[in-house]
Amino acid sequence: MSELKVYNSYSRQKEVFTPLTRGHVGMYVCGPTVSGESHLGHARPYITFDVIYRYLQHLGYKVRYVRNITDAGHFEEEGREAEDKISKKAVLEKLEPMELVQKYTNLFHWAMAQFNTIPPTIEPTATGHIVEQIGMIQQLIQAGYAYEVNGSVYFDLKKYAASHDYGKLSGRVIEDLLETTRELEGQEEKKDKADFALWKSVAPEHIMRWQSPWGVGFPGWHIECSAMATKYLGPEFDIHGGGMDLLFPHHESEIAQSTICNHSAPVRYWIHNNMITINGRKMGKSYNNQIRLTEMFSGDHPLLEKAFHPVTIRFFILQTHYRSTLDFSNEALQASEKGLKRLWEAYENLGRLTMTGEGAAAKEAELDVKVRRLLDEFDEFMNDDFSTAKVLANMFEIVPVINSMKDKTVPVTALSKETFELLQSKFKTWIEDILGLKSVTEADNEKLRGVMQLLIDIRREAKGKKDFATSDKIRNQLAQLGITLKDEKGGEMSWSIE
Numbered sequence: 001m002s003e004l005k006v007y008n009s010y011s012r013q014k015e016v017f018t019p020l021t022r023g024h025v026g027m028y029v030c031g032p033t034v035s036g037e038s039h040l041g042h043a044r045p046y047i048t049f050d051v052i053y054r055y056l057q058h059l060g061y062k063v064r065y066v067r068n069i070t071d072a073g074h075f076e077e078e079g080r081e082a083e084d085k086i087s088k089k090a091v092l093e094k095l096e097p098m099e100l101v102q103k104y105t106n107l108f109h110w111a112m113a114q115f116n117t118i119p120p121t122i123e124p125t126a127t128g129h130i131v132e133q134i135g136m137i138q139q140l141i142q143a144g145y146a147y148e149v150n151g152s153v154y155f156d157l158k159k160y161a162a163s164h165d166y167g168k169l170s171g172r173v174i175e176d177l178l179e180t181t182r183e184l185e186g187q188e189e190k191k192d193k194a195d196f197a198l199w200k201s202v203a204p205e206h207i208m209r210w211q212s213p214w215g216v217g218f219p220g221w222h223i224e225c226s227a228m229a230t231k232y233l234g235p236e237f238d239i240h241g242g243g244m245d246l247l248f249p250h251h252e253s254e255i256a257q258s259t260i261c262n263h264s265a266p267v268r269y270w271i272h273n274n275m276i277t278i279n280g281r282k283m284g285k286s287y288n289n290q291i292r293l294t295e296m297f298s299g300d301h302p303l304l305e306k307a308f309h310p311v312t313i314r315f316f317i318l319q320t321h322y323r324s325t326l327d328f329s330n331e332a333l334q335a336s337e338k339g340l341k342r343l344w345e346a347y348e349n350l351g352r353l354t355m356t357g358e359g360a361a362a363k364e365a366e367l368d369v370k371v372r373r374l375l376d377e378f379d380e381f382m383n384d385d386f387s388t389a390k391v392l393a394n395m396f397e398i399v400p401v402i403n404s405m406k407d408k409t410v411p412v413t414a415l416s417k418e419t420f421e422l423l424q425s426k427f428k429t430w431i432e433d434i435l436g437l438k439s440v441t442e443a444d445n446e447k448l449r450g451v452m453q454l455l456i457d458i459r460r461e462a463k464g465k466k467d468f469a470t471s472d473k474i475r476n477q478l479a480q481l482g483i484t485l486k487d488e489k490g491g492e493m494s495w496s497i498e
Contacts, residue, residue, distance in 0.1 A: 002383045004059065006239075007323060009247065009270040010169050014385055017269065019238045025061045026237035027053065028229045028267075030246055031123070033070040034104040035088075038111055040291045040313075040328060041276050041283050045243045047314050047436075048273045048322045050117040052241070052386055054434050065120040066232045068225060069108075071101040072126040072208060072218055097208050098127075111293040114310035116436045124228045126219065130210050132227040133219045137198045137212075139261045149189040151201030151215035157194045160256050169255060169270060170248035196253055198223050222253035226261070229254075235262030244272045273322040278303065279329055291328075305330040308337065309440045315340040318388040318435055339396070344439050346399040347427055349406040355413065355420050367401065367414045374398055375419075375426050388435060395430070398423070452483075456493045459485070 004017040019025050029049045032038055049065075056063050112119070126133075137153055140146035146155050160166055161174045174194060197220040202209050209216045229237065235258070242251065251270065258266035275282065278289045291301050299307030316336035320326045374394045381390035402423075404410035412420060431437050455474055462470040475485045478495070486494050 001379050004383045005385055006269050006271060007385045008268075009272045010267070015269065017238075019061065020236060020268065023060070023062060025056050025063045025239065026233035027056075027063060027065050027239040027241065028225070028233055028237065029065070029067045029120070029240075030225060030242040030250070031068040031070065032104075032108050034101050034108060037104060037292045037294065038108050039283070039293060040278075040296060041243070043111075043115065043293065043296075043313060044276050044317055044322075044326065045241065045273050046112060046117055047115055047317050048386075049241045049271075050115075050436060051318065051388060051434065052239075052271070053118060053120075054436060055382055055386065058429070058434055064122065064233065066122045066124065066229065067120040068228050069101075069105055069123060069125045070221070070224065071098075071105070072130070072224070101127075107294075111310075114293075114297065115314050116311060116438055118436075122232050124232065126224040126228075127208075129224065129228050129231065130219065132231055133223045134199075134212050136223060136227045136230070136257065136261050137219075140198065140257065143260050145256075145260045146198055147191065148214050151217060152189065152197060153199040153214055154190050154195040155198055155253070155256065156191060157196065157256070158192050160260070164256070164259060166256060167252065170252050172248050172252065196220065196222060196249060198257075222250055223257060225250070226254050226257040226266070229266065230258060230262060236264055236266055236268070238267075239269050239271055240267040241271045241273075244274055247272060274325050277325055277327045280327055303330075305334075308333050311438055311440050312337045312340055315343075315437060319392055321385075321387055321389050323385070340437070340440065343392075343395060343399060343431070344437070346402045347431055348439075350402045350424055350427055353402075353405055353412055353420075353424075355415075355417055365414065365416070367410070368416050368419050371398060371401060371415060371423060372419050375422055378426060378430055382434070391430065391435070395427070398427075452495050456485070456495070460491065460493065 005014045006017050007013070008015050027049070029045065032042060046067075049067075053063055053065050109119075137146060140155065141148065141153065144156075145160055146153055157166070157174065167173055199212055199214060199217050199219055201215055201217045204216075206218075208218055210218060229240070240251070240254075255266065277283065278287075278291070281287055281289060283290055289303060291303060293310075295301040295304065296308055296313060297310060299305075312333065313336075316328075316333055317326065319336060319339070374397055377394055378391050381387040381394070384390075401410065405412050405414075415423070455478070459471050459474045462468075462474070478485050484496050486496075488494055
């Protein structure tokens with residue numbers, strides 16, 4: 001099998017993947033800012049890195065996957081006067097900030113579960129790591145690369161760039177940054193316009209605030225990822241991932257901070273997914289074309305013709321290479337819906353097929369050779385920078401073969417026994433375990449089971465309170481819908497669909 005090669009955003013070329021520690025991989029992916037609900041653009045990185053996580057495990061690596069939750073002060077735009085989005089939103093929603101954080105964190109986790117993503121091994125929060133962030137800022141001050149002004153602390157970017165290769169990841173030149181930086185509030189206290197905040201002083205009425213050696217305030221956006229990645233993955237780790245929109249300033253700033261504190265570049269392989277556009281236009285608030293994930297699942301958005309199942313969206317995303325722009329449209333999603341249905345039906349048909357006898361006498365039979373080649377290329381394509389699109393294309397070449405065997409227009413014995421067994425095992429491994437797809441019908445059944453369990457729990461509670469009116473109402477109304485709820489011994493309940 002070929003070696004795994006990944007496209008490193010830092011070197012701008014594909015490189016053979018060699019982890020720091022044999023058999024182990026440390027991977028950090030920038031998580032959501034939980035000041036609001038996740039939208040379609042957020043789906044791509046977390047589905048992309050879920051597949052990378054699954055594939056690395058498939059290759060036999062023990063992976064520590066760290067994905068943070070940004071639940072503290074976050075700059076709306078680097079350089080603008082610090083604006084804590086979470087505090088601002090909490091006021092609007094009349095919630096305590098951490099109540100808001102919990103609400104949107106729960107919603108994010110729910111959406112990720114709908115997409116069938118595996119949770120990260122560690123999910124640290126910014127608010128849970130204030131001590132580590134303060135410690136790192138103190139290191140930067142002691143090293144002479146950060147300075148305090150009026151209770152705020154800034155990173156001295158010009159000093160860093162004088163002796164380090166700043167801008168290599170994003171392709172930005174520091175002189176360009178100075179020329180393009182706008183006159184914004186809070187700039188006057190910095191030594192230089194390009195310097196970014198590590199800690200921001202806040203007024204007494206500010207809701208989210210912490211004590212620090214420089215006074216009360218909250219951390220900057222970039223420092224949290226440097227602090228948490230260092231804590232859980234060490235001063236140097238294998239993979240850092242995220243969307244291309246984070247290349248600058250976030251990831252560039254992470255490199256600068258971590259390099260000074262840890263005396264070495266923090267990441268071996270930077271991996272970035274490209275953006276999702278909508279009808280050819282970049283997604284953004286100004287275009288009023290951001291579609292929240294709950295809107296995608298319900299179809300409740302002006303740009304949507306119908307609701308789309310989360311697994312369909314996952315399939316849609318995986319049909320395009322992660323480094324290519326992905327354009328969303330109703331037509332594209334509907335095509336993905338049909339494609340997933342066709343693929344899954346073929347997969348189910350394949351599971352029902354059996355081979356009696358030894359199969360094709362000659363392994364060199366034309367169909368056998370073709371199917372074997374298409375299967376072997378799964379690994380080859382995935383090892384070439386995680387090309388899920390090519391893997392799926394090969395699967396669709398095999399689908400007519402499976403359907404012909406099901407219809408008996410082509411005998412199962414046209415394949416050798418070895419190839420037939422490989423076909424069954426590889427389809428299962430790749431469709432379910434690596435690509436993380438599942439039957440949309442099966443996924444809907446899981447939701448139904450969840451709803452039924454909720455109703456059973458409510459009915460059991462009602463019976464315990466001798467509220468027989470509610471208990472009978474639940475059973476009778478389910479019966480009208482064709483669902484029979486039966487009381488078993490020991491207070492248990494079972495249900496069945498007529």
